Amino acid sequence: MRGKSKVWLAATLAFLLLMMVSEMGWAQRSRARPGKSRTQLEREKRLALKRIKETSRILQQTQQRKEATIGQLNALKEKITVQKNVIQTISSELKYLDSDVRQTETQVQQTQQTLAQLRAEYARLIYTSSKTANSYNRIMFLFAAESFNQFVRRLQYVRQYSEVRKAQAAQITQTQTRLSQQLTGLTAKRQQKSSLLSTQLSENRNLLSIKTQQDQVVTQLSRQEQQLQEELTRRQQSVRRLDDLIAQRVREEIARAARAAANKAARSSAASGSTSRSPTATRRTEAAEEAAVERTDRVTLTPEAAILSSSFADHRGRLLWPVGRGFISQRFGKHPHPVLKHVVIENRGVDIQTNAGEAVRAVFDGKVLTVASVPGMNTIVMVQHGEYFTVYAKLRNVSVSEGQTVEARQQLGTVYTDAEGTSEVQFQLWRNSANLNPENWLGRK
Template sequence: MRGKSNGWGLAVGVLLLLSAEPAWAQRKTKAQLLRERQATLRRVQETSRILAQTQQQKQASVGQLNALKEKLTVQQGVIKNISSELRYIETDVRQTESQVQQTRQNLDQLKAEYARLIYAGSKTANGYNRLMFLFASESFNQFMLRLRYIRQYTEVRQAQAAQITHTQQRLSTQLLGLKEKQEQKGSLLSNQISEKKNLLTLKTQQDEVVVKLTQQEETLRKELAARQQAIGRLDNLIALRVREEIARAARAAARKAAAANAARSSTAASAARSPAATSRTSPTAEAEAAAVSAAERVDRVTLTPETAELAASFHDNRGQLPWPVGRGFISQRFGRHNHPVLKNVVVENRGVDIQTSAGEAVRAVFSGKVLTVASVPGMNTIVMVQHGDYFTVYAKLRSVSVSEGQTVQARQPIGTVSTDAEGTSEVQFQVWHNSSNLNPENWLGRK
């Protein structure tokens, strides 16, 4: 009886064996990698289209060099993404191999235990032995316990057989999954090799363009000088428009305040009904002139409740504004940086230059009022939009579809980008707060 009890305990223990399952968190990581890969491939397509446009011109250009640099960056992103996917697959393969090994061990244990159950059951295989086992009971309670044991023993054998079948099926599924993952790994390795070859090709092209541009140093210096002059003219125009708007808003606020004071003074004088008071000259005109003169000396836009709300909303969207073009990349960043070709030459940019495709629509990044539409030599047509005491500037436009004083909404087209003689389509975007120049990259959201 003791031996049979030990066999029964071992059978129950086998039924409690658990199998490892893959972690759900890994699936989420794999989905994220897939989304990143798709986004990177879209950037590759965009950059390839822009690069092809600049390569239509036989002569090398800075725009072509910028496009090659961007494509190199994107290409490195592709390779990095593939490497991340490979690490994920390799981890998944190792986990699957571990699961396969564990499942095989479980299967061997189940088969061994089943063999012991069969051997133990063979001793009572016929009905006579079972009856003898039951009727040898010393009491009715022992009889019922032995009867229950025989029934449970039969159920355990059946459960054991089902568990073996289930484990074999699971092992087959795991082996199939392992084979698929190994195939994915092989495919990713091939893609990685191919993308690295593309990267080397791009680096070669970049070096060739740099050599050609270096041979055009005199031309590049002239282009840089012309650009700096154009930037200076644009800076002067922006500063002038900002000063004018500051003064206009200040005068409007001063007149409104003076009118309110005059209304209060008139009410007080009428209430007093004093002849002496009516004989004196009203100081309203002098007070208004003094208020306007003082207001014009401020260095920021005087806001109304409506424009203050607009400015606060613009500020709250810092880092979330849409790009002024639907596709493209930043070809020249904000601030001071070295020239991409000329040695020991530092250039300064008041905004960001965004290189894009020919004919691309330029859009307002936020709702506001068109303050200025003007033509600036070297910058083509520019549009300046006011958002309370914030201003956004869009330069290098070929055509404009808005007019001064017009209210525009976020993402509303305001014109199209221009394309220069070298085949480079580029828009310059600037952000100002009163008279302070801000870095647009801190305001634009992710594409």
């Protein structure tokens, strides 16, 4: 009997060890999964669905006209892009759920096997115990000992045997509880997977519907080739006017700052020297002033402006968006026209399509350098941040004036809505005379 007990104890310990190792292995594999976590995926999906709602509102404003417009096409393209992101995120979530379901199924199977083994062992214990169930058999077993030491060992054995039976019964109860929890969790995960599959199917139908709308808009716009060509010509003229204005203002600011620096240096030199300067000192001062006036490469920064410029540079990739809501409808650089074939358009900044009446705000602290009107670009505001300049074009009205100091998030004006119902602001970024890609500087919405 003692041999059987040892065998049973060894088998029980082996099963417990196997179960612990199995659960640890699954936990490690779960932690070792590459890619994004489910929490990140769910967050991205919520943000994408929010962007779809915003884009739908913007699209609805552009659809008030019967004729198709480039604004409608841009909104539909953005909606398709975000819709694809939603579907991709759902697919990633489904992969996680598939893995979780398979893992839970395996755990359930292992727990069922463990439970069956525990029940079988417990049944053998009950059968063995039944042979010495009455008090007479137990007493005979104890007093059949050949020595006192053997009597003590048999007494301990009887007590341990009873404790093992109780522990075995408790272990079976715990295993049954764990199995019930695992089965409940498995059912919930399968339901969640089914719901997510339904959502994915619905989002795929939405994507197909948006693509159909896009095809219809493209077809309508293709019939307006002459009108689109005329609009493109007017836009190119407006862009050139804006480029000329920006270049002029930057040159003027570079020259102004250089003259101010040269004058300050001259006054400092005069104050620290004698009242009558030598001819050599006079020539040096005049040469410095002439060089300052002729400087065209960069802005001469005061200590305060240098700090502001450095702080602006430190916010690369983290700048505020010039509007609170919207999407980039036309990116920086050269791109093919969305409808006209073999036509390439160039953008000095980014066009951000947004809601009608949306507030346009400063992306960083600075000073208003220019408020002007450019045909085709409506009203523009140019803000200086040391050697950096931000330009906000296509404003309906302006709430700041030249020379005014502004802070980040401060409203500069409101976006202009054109005759086609498209509300769009153009945002440009310059460092001295160099045009920069704003997308590399704006933070994530």
